[in-house]
Amino acid sequence: xxxxxxxxxxxxxxxxxxxxxxxxxxxxxxxxxxxxxxxxxxxxxxxxxxxxxxxxxxxxxxxxxxxxxxxxxxxxxxxxxxxxxxxxxxxxxxxxxxxxxxxxxxxxxxxxxxxxxxxxxxxxxxxxxxxxxxxxxxxxxxxxxxxxxxxxxxxxxxxxxxxxxxxxxxxxxxxxxxxxxxxxxxxxxxxxxxxxxxxxxxxxxxxxxxxxxxxxxxxxxxxxxxxxxxxxxxxxxxxxxxxxxxxxxxxxxxxxxxxxxxxxxxxxxxxxxxxxxxxxxxxxxxxxxxxxxxxxxxxxxxxxxxxxxxxxxxxxxxxxxxxxxxxxxxxxxxxxxxxxxxxxxxxxxxxxxxxxxxxxxxxxxxxxxxxxxxxxxxxxxxxxxxxxxxxxxxxxxxxxxxxxxxxxxxxxxxxxxxxxxxxxxxxxxxxxxxxxxxxxxxxxxxxxxxxxxxxxxxxxxxxxxxxxxxxxxxxxxxxxxxxxxxxxxxxxxxxxxxxxxxxxxxxxxxxxxxxxxxxxxxxxxxxxxxxxxxxxxxxxxxxxxxxxxxxxxxxxxxxxxxxxxxxxxxxxxxxxxxxxxxxxxxxxxxxxxxxxxxxxxxxxxxxxxxxxxxxxxxxxxxxxxxxxxxxxxxxxxxxxxxxxxxxxx
Amino acid sequence: xxxxxxxxxxxxxxxxxxxxxxxxxxxxxxxxxxxxxxxxxxxxxxxxxxxxxxxxxxxxxxxxxxxxxxxxxxxxxxxxxxxxxxxxxxxxxxxxxxxxxxxxxxxxxxxxxxxxxxxxxxxxxxxxxxxxxxxxxxxxxxxxxxxxxxxxxxxxxxxxxxxxxxxxxxxxxxxxxxxxxxxxxxxxxxxxxxxxxxxxxxxxxxxxxxxxxxxxxxxxxxxxxxxxxxxxxxxxxxxxxxxxxxxxxxxxxxxxxxxxxxxxxxxxxxxxxxxxxxxxxxxxxxxxx
Numbered sequence: 001x002x003x004x005x006x007x008x009x010x011x012x013x014x015x016x017x018x019x020x021x022x023x024x025x026x027x028x029x030x031x032x033x034x035x036x037x038x039x040x041x042x043x044x045x046x047x048x049x050x051x052x053x054x055x056x057x058x059x060x061x062x063x064x065x066x067x068x069x070x071x072x073x074x075x076x077x078x079x080x081x082x083x084x085x086x087x088x089x090x091x092x093x094x095x096x097x098x099x100x101x102x103x104x105x106x107x108x109x110x111x112x113x114x115x116x117x118x119x120x121x122x123x124x125x126x127x128x129x130x131x132x133x134x135x136x137x138x139x140x141x142x143x144x145x146x147x148x149x150x151x152x153x154x155x156x157x158x159x160x161x162x163x164x165x166x167x168x169x170x171x172x173x174x175x176x177x178x179x180x181x182x183x184x185x186x187x188x189x190x191x192x193x194x195x196x197x198x199x200x201x202x203x204x205x206x207x208x209x210x211x212x213x214x215x216x217x218x219x220x221x222x223x224x225x226x227x228x229x230x231x232x233x234x235x236x237x238x239x240x241x242x243x244x245x246x247x248x249x250x251x252x253x254x255x256x257x258x259x260x261x262x263x264x265x266x267x268x269x270x271x272x273x274x275x276x277x278x279x280x281x282x283x284x285x286x287x288x289x290x291x292x293x294x295x296x297x298x299x300x301x302x303x304x305x306x307x308x309x310x311x312x313x314x315x316x317x318x319x320x321x322x323x324x325x326x327x328x329x330x331x332x333x334x335x336x337x338x339x340x341x342x343x344x345x346x347x348x349x350x351x352x353x354x355x356x357x358x359x360x361x362x363x364x365x366x367x368x369x370x371x372x373x374x375x376x377x378x379x380x381x382x383x384x385x386x387x388x389x390x391x392x393x394x395x396x397x398x399x400x401x402x403x404x405x406x407x408x409x410x411x412x413x414x415x416x417x418x419x420x421x422x423x424x425x426x427x428x429x430x431x432x433x434x435x436x437x438x439x440x441x442x443x444x445x446x447x448x449x450x451x452x453x454x455x456x457x458x459x460x461x462x463x464x465x466x467x468x469x470x471x472x473x474x475x476x477x478x479x480x481x482x483x484x485x486x487x488x489x490x491x492x493x494x495x496x497x498x499x500x501x502x503x504x505x506x507x508x509x510x511x512x513x514x515x516x517x518x519x520x521x522x523x524x525x526x527x528x529x530x531x532x533x534x535x536x537x538x539x540x541x542x543x544x545x546x547x548x549x550x551x552x553x554x555x556x557x558x559x560x561x562x563x564x565x566x567x568x569x570x571x572x573x574x575x576x577x578x579x580x581x582x583x584x585x586x587x588x589x590x591x592x593x594x595x596x597x598x599x600x601x602x603x604x605x606x607x608x609x610x611x612x613x614x615x616x617x618x619x620x621x622x623x624x625x626x627x628x629x630x631x632x633x634x635x636x637x638x639x640x641x642x643x644x645x646x647x648x649x
Numbered sequence: 650x651x652x653x654x655x656x657x658x659x660x661x662x663x664x665x666x667x668x669x670x671x672x673x674x675x676x677x678x679x680x681x682x683x684x685x686x687x688x689x690x691x692x693x694x695x696x697x698x699x700x701x702x703x704x705x706x707x708x709x710x711x712x713x714x715x716x717x718x719x720x721x722x723x724x725x726x727x728x729x730x731x732x733x734x735x736x737x738x739x740x741x742x743x744x745x746x747x748x749x750x751x752x753x754x755x756x757x758x759x760x761x762x763x764x765x766x767x768x769x770x771x772x773x774x775x776x777x778x779x780x781x782x783x784x785x786x787x788x789x790x791x792x793x794x795x796x797x798x799x800x801x802x803x804x805x806x807x808x809x810x811x812x813x814x815x816x817x818x819x820x821x822x823x824x825x826x827x828x829x830x831x832x833x834x835x836x837x838x839x840x841x842x843x844x845x846x847x848x849x850x851x852x853x854x855x856x857x858x859x860x861x862x863x864x865x866x867x868x869x870x871x872x873x874x875x876x877x878x879x880x881x882x883x884x885x886x887x888x889x890x891x892x893x894x895x896x897x898x899x900x901x902x903x904x905x906x907x908x909x910x911x912x913x914x915x916x917x918x919x920x921x922x923x924x925x926x927x928x929x930x931x932x933x934x935x936x937x938x
Contacts (some may be wrong), residue, residue, distance in 0.1 A: 342814035464834035466865065471834065 002062040002128055005036035005055050006120060009043035009068035011098055016041075018102040020113045024067070028120055033128070035059045044074050052078065053085040061087070063127040067095040067120050088132035090575070090635055095123035118648055125643040130635045135572040138614050140226035141325040142566045143168065147218055147505070148330035150178020151548060152540025152555045154200050156328045159559030161209035165566060168322050169204065170213045170232055175279035176201040178332050182262065182276075184362035184370070186548055187412040188443035193548075194278075194365070201280035215285065219319065221508055224614045225535030226325045226571045236315040238286035239272075243310035246282035248274070250302035250311065256290050260367070264357035266375060267367025272302045272311075277365055286311070326535050326562045327509060329519055330555065331502050333541035336391040336398065336495040344390065344492055345463040350376040351470050352463060352490045355409055362416055372420055374489050381488030384417055385472045386410045386428045387460050391495035393431060399495045399516060404545040406493035407434045411444045413491065414453040426453045427485055429460050429474050437549060456483065463490060496545040510597065511536050519543045529558040537562060576634050577616035578623060582608050584630035591622035591631060652770060653719045654682035655711060657729035658690050664726075664876040666920020670905040671725055671767060677912045678775055678783060685715055685722070691729045695736070702750060708736035709750050713758035721763045723770050725905070727800035727875035731808065734764045738807040766801060766810065768822060768874065768904070777825035785913030787827025789935050793907065794831040794868035795819035796859065798878045799839050813837075822904065823872065826911040833866040835859040840881040849885075853892060856885045860899055869931055871901045879903060884925045900928035910937050 006028050010016035021039040029037035036055045040048050043066055055061060064087065066078045071094040079089035097116040105112035144160050146153045149171030157167045175181075176197075183193035204210050219233040256271035263269070263276075271290040274282065292299035293313055303311040335354055338347035345352045351374050353361075360366040361373070374381055388406050391398035407430070414426040433455075435441040447453050458475040465471070469486040476483055498517040506513050511531040512520045519542050522530040529538055539555040540546070546554070565571075578599075585608040591600045592609055599615035600622055602608075611631075623631045629638060652675075660668035675682050689707055696704035711733060715722040724730045740747045741760030751757055765773065771780060797816055805813040816837065820830035838859060841852030860882060863871050873879045883901035890896055901924070909919045916938045921928055932938040 342812050462834055466834070466862075473834075 001033050003035045003060055004033050004063045004065065004124060004127060005052070005059065005061040006034055006038075006124070007043050007048075007052055007055075007064065007066045007068075008037070008039040008097075008120075009048070009066065010039060010041045011069060011102075012041065015068070015098050015102045015116075018106050018109055018112045019097060019116045020109070023113060024116050024120070027117055031121075031124070034124070036061060043068050044077055049077070049081040052081050056082060056085040056087050062091065063124075063130065064092040065095050065120060065123045065127055066092065067097045067116065067123075069098040070094075070096050070100075090133040091127065091130050093123050093127050093130070095120045122644040122647040125647055126635070126640050129637065129640045129643075133575040133634060136575050136577075136613055137570040137572055138226055140566060140568070140571050141228070141323050142166065143322065143324040144326050144328065144562055144566070145170065145218070145228070145230055145322070145324040146328040146330060148178065148328075148332055148540065148542070149173070149176040149212070149214070150330060150332045150540060151180045151197065151200075152332065152542075152551045153178075153328065153330035154197075154204055155552050155555035156330060156537075156539050156559045156562075157204060157210055158200060158207070159556050160562060161207050163559070163563045165209065165563065167210045168213065168230075168232070168324065169210055170216045170218060172215070172217055173275055174214050174237065174283065174285040175275040175281060176204060176212070176214075177276075177279065179356070180548060181279070182264075182356055182363070183359050184364075184366075185412065185416065187408045188437070188439040190412070190415075192364075194363070198278070198280065205281055212281070213320070214281065214283075216320075218505065218508065221327070224612075225565075227614070228324045228327060228535065230322050230324060230327075232320040232322065234318040234320055236317050237283070238288065238291075238311065238313055238315050239284050240310045240312050240315070241281070241283045243308040244283045244306075245308055245310075246274070246284070247307065248284070249305050249307065250284055253301040253305050255299060255301065256292060258290050263360045263367045264354065266353075266357055266360055286313075325566050326537060328537045328539055328555075328558055328562070329502075329505065329509065329511060329531070329542055330539040331505065331519075331542040332499050333496045333545065334499045336497055340398075341391060341494070343463070344387065344460065344490070345465070345470070346390075346492055346494075349463065349465050349470055349490075350374075351381075351465075351488065352492065354492050354494045355406065355413065358413055358491045359409075362413065372417055372489070379488065380421055380424075381417075382421070382424050383485060383487045384414075384424060384426045385460075385470075385485055385487040385490045386414055386426065386493065387472075387490065388428065388430045388493045390492040392493075399497065401495075401516065401545070402434065403493070403496040404434070405496070405547045408437070408440055408444070408547065410491075410493050411435075411447045411453070415447045415451050418451045418453060427487075428453060428455045430455060430457055431459070437547065458483075496541060498542055502542055509533065509536050511538075529554055529561055535565070573614065574618070576636070577613060577618045578611050578620070578631050578633055580609060580611060581630050581632065582606070584628050585609055586628055586630070588627065590625050590627065594621050594625045596621065650774070651681040651683050652774075653685055653715050653722045655685050655688055655691070655715070655722055655724045655729060655733065657724060657726045658693075659726055659728075659876040664879070664903075664923075666923045667725055667876060667879075667903045667905060670903065670909045670914070670919055673914055673918060674905055674908045674912055677914070678771075678780065680775070682723070683718075685711070685718065687714065691732045693728060693732065695732045702746060702753075705736050705739070705746075705750060706754065708733045709740060709758065710754060710756075712737055712740070712760075712762055712764075713754070713756045716758055716762045721765055721770075721774075723765050723767050725767045725874075727766075727798055728877060730764070730766045731800040735804075735807045737762060737764050766874070768801075768818060769810070771822060772818060777821050780822075780908075781825040781827075784826055784911045786911055786937060788823075788907070788911055789827060789937060791828045791935055791937070792831050792867050792869040793823050793828040794833050794863035794866065794871045795823055795836060795904075796840075796863070796871050796873045796878060796882070797837045798873070798875050799837065800875060802837060819872070819874070819904070823907075826907060828907070828911075831863060831866045831868040833863045833868065835862040840875075840878040842877060842881070845877075845881050845885065849888065850892075852881050853885050853888045856882050857889045857893055857896065860886070860889070860901075861896070864897065864899055868899065869935075870907075870928065871899060872904050872907055873901060874904055886926055898926045900924065900926045900931055902928055 025039040082092040083089045143166040216234045220231040222229045254270040257268045259265040260269035288294040364370040392403040435444045458477040460474040462473045472485045510533045537558045539558045540551045587607040692707040811818045823830040841855035845852035
């Protein structure tokens with residue numbers, strides 16, 4: 001018979017205000033194997049922990065139950081406390097009498113007291129059969145995979161590389177920069193976006209610790225935290241990048257022109273081209289869906305003119321194998337697609353564009369060289385309408401969430417328009433203004449007061465073409481009047497959505513996404529950069545809409561977390577995982593099918609199913625599914641669980 | 650295949666030309682509209698109060714009777730269609746109200762009838778390509794403005810007629826007749842509806858804006874799906890002339906009248922004499938009559 005101790009916490013009045021802790025301590029103390037039963041105002045405090053340590057030593061306790069708050073709060077605290085007193089930490093268990101008792105039964109004090117005793121008795125049943133366990137130690141690979149070459153992925157990669165870790169940076173497109181490369185200036189300081197980005201991009205390509213894979217995607221991943229094996233699918237660019245020097249002669253001779261998606265269809269690009277001028281790495285790529293060679297072999301002009309003989313029409317895709325210890329998902333965002341918006345003439349009226357298209361217009365290297373011109377006829381717009389919250393904050397039809405950056409970029413764009421066209425009039429339709437960042441509110445107020453941007457609080461009901469103008473019908477809810485504006489150009493602040501393919505990528509990595517497709521963090525407050533799967537980390541708009549400041553902060557936080565993870569010699573994992581009774585297992589394989597973590601595998605030689613200790617998360621799915629009761633969970637065995645249930649019924 | 654048909658009060662009195670042209674065109678397209686026996690008024694408005702079950706009884710009765718006769722019920726009047734379709738939607742989904750109404754009416758209708766507007770019959774059951782083949786007198790690129798109004802489209806979740814912001818069904822119909830549909834921003838805006846009784850000047854203003862917008866986009870004729878819309882847009886033009894000196898009149902037709910022209914029906918059977926603005930000069934100019 002084990003000698004057990006029970007420690008009942010008041011948690012101030014949180015527990016003691018409802019549960020009669022004195023009575024509980026007294027009653028529990030009467031149980032035969034409970035040698036010590038006391039209550040104290042805050043068990044988690046230093047004197048509280050000291051009480052536990054002293055009792056263990058004085059009464060030679062062999063098991064401890066702390067009746068207090070949720071184990072996710074202080075299980076670790078108390079396990080560490082008993083360890084310093086020489087007890088195996090897995091002999092200490094928490095009986096949650098706060099969240100699961102006192103807080104939910106505040107009006108039923110007697111019943112709450114009875115329930116608290118039952119919870120403690122059930123937990124005692126568990127401790128009576130707990131084994132002494134040791135954390136599992138595993139070796140660790142110190143390289144990191146970063147998926148996404150936007151500002152989030154670039155920041156995380158640089159931080160990690162500067163910390164001495166080898167980084168594999170995988171970017172879907174042919175160059176670095178992501179959406180930030182499309183921007184003109186950034187708020188609230190109006191500093192040009194591209195030069196800031198360029199400095200980081202150049203640092204990445206020259207950094208000895210960073211290996212950059214452009215036109216690449218993650219194809220396959222196996223393993224677990226500290227030991228992932230990955231396959232990178234590097235797609236053919238049809239140009240030998242070791243030879244290409246970015247001289248652009250091929251672009252001059254290429255006869256195929258088509259709308260550039262980088263320029264949001266406002267400008268044209270060639271079938272062999274840079275992603276954008278001055279892109280990093282400054283290398284060209286052939287687009288086979290447009291190139292005449294790939295259609296009918298009728299043109300090889302780029303190949304003829306290339307002084308370095310870099311064009312390779314027969315280049316093949318590559319599969320590259322690497323091993324890493326941690327993975328960052330920094331996949332970024334897209335804007336809400338034209339096809340799904342029935343309103344505002346978006347996609348039909350050429351002079352209705354989205355915020356990113358307007359950014360291209362404002363960019364000095366954009367399709368209009370920074371001049372604001374109507375796409376339809378190239379005239380300078382004299383009246384402009386900005387519509388905020390397009391498809392955001394619209395739970396009935398589109399996205400319920402706020403896209404967070406639109407209020408500020410709209411203010412910035414209206415300001416830049418007014419500076420370029422002083423006699424023009426910008427109008428902004430808004431629902432609320434959200435300017436919560438450092439210097440944002442001041443920036444916005446300046447835009448309204450000093451730049452003469454007219455803010456109208458209300459929604460737009462219809463946008464249509466008439467008399468060469470884009471007519472906008474809206475309402476000003478502050479005056480209660482309907483408004484009609486004959487605008488020359490309309491800019492829609494469309495909702496931010498997760499970029500295409502994130503769901504599939506997340507599934508490969510066993511990370512989870514929410515109902516909108518944003519990657520979910522392990523805990524919104526306490527673990528905002530970790531995914532729900534160990535070793536997979538998040539950065540940037542793939543997790544939620546955010547501006548550059550927040551993206552960079554999060555990316556650095558992610559890099560910091562990973563450095564902490566990889567700086568240890570061994571990874572330690574909780575041993576509370578599944579194990580197999582080899583004499584009972586019949587090798588039916590049901591557990592292999594059911595395991596969500598790929599932690600179960602058949603050992604055909606022995607005819608049984610085994611557990612990969614590093615992958616098992618202790619969820620218990622295999623235990624529930626085993627028809628022979630051959631699997632058990634360490635310290636949550638069937639016997640323990642049934643005994644605990646018996647206490648309650 | 651023949652279709653059960655609910656004409657509604659207006660098509661029996663003020664809008665006979667709407668009713669008759671539809672019946673005649675159907676025969677030419679190879680089906681018959683079988684009038685629902687013993688039909689009553691639909692109630693004319695879908696109740697705004699959620700507990701006003703009494704107002705749902707007339708459409709519920711119509712639906713239950715129709716279900717005894719067939720699987721599809723069609724209507725022409727946009728308001729009847731709105732009331733009957735929404736009642737059907739409610740009876741399909743709200744078990745508690747369905748039970749109450751069935752108990753009171755001593756019937757057992759489950760909401761499993763299909764309610765289709767005549768335009769939907771033409772699209773889904775007949776097919777616009779078939780109509781195009783059967784057209785005798787293509788409309789010679791007549792610039793026709795399709796006016797949907799609101800009753801066909803809203804509330805979208807219940808009506809499910811077409812995209813509520815950018816509908817195209819009416820345009821497809823006009824194209825199949827050889828007309829050139831004119832897109833105009835007011836095509837789904839309200840015509841003023843019942844305001845023409847209490848505050849006629851409001852309805853007149855609505856009609857003025859709708860018609861001038863259509864004309865500005867080049868429309869030669871406005872085509873409507875609803876007797877009340879047609880009344881507001883057509884009969885009100887004399888009032889608009891008094892209020893707006895710059896206004897020019899424009900013919901307003903039921904879509905079935907235009908269908909009749911294209912199918913080569915005798916113009917004398919199309920009820921043009923009931924139109925306030927005479928469409929004959931336009932149709933003559935286009936060589937259609």
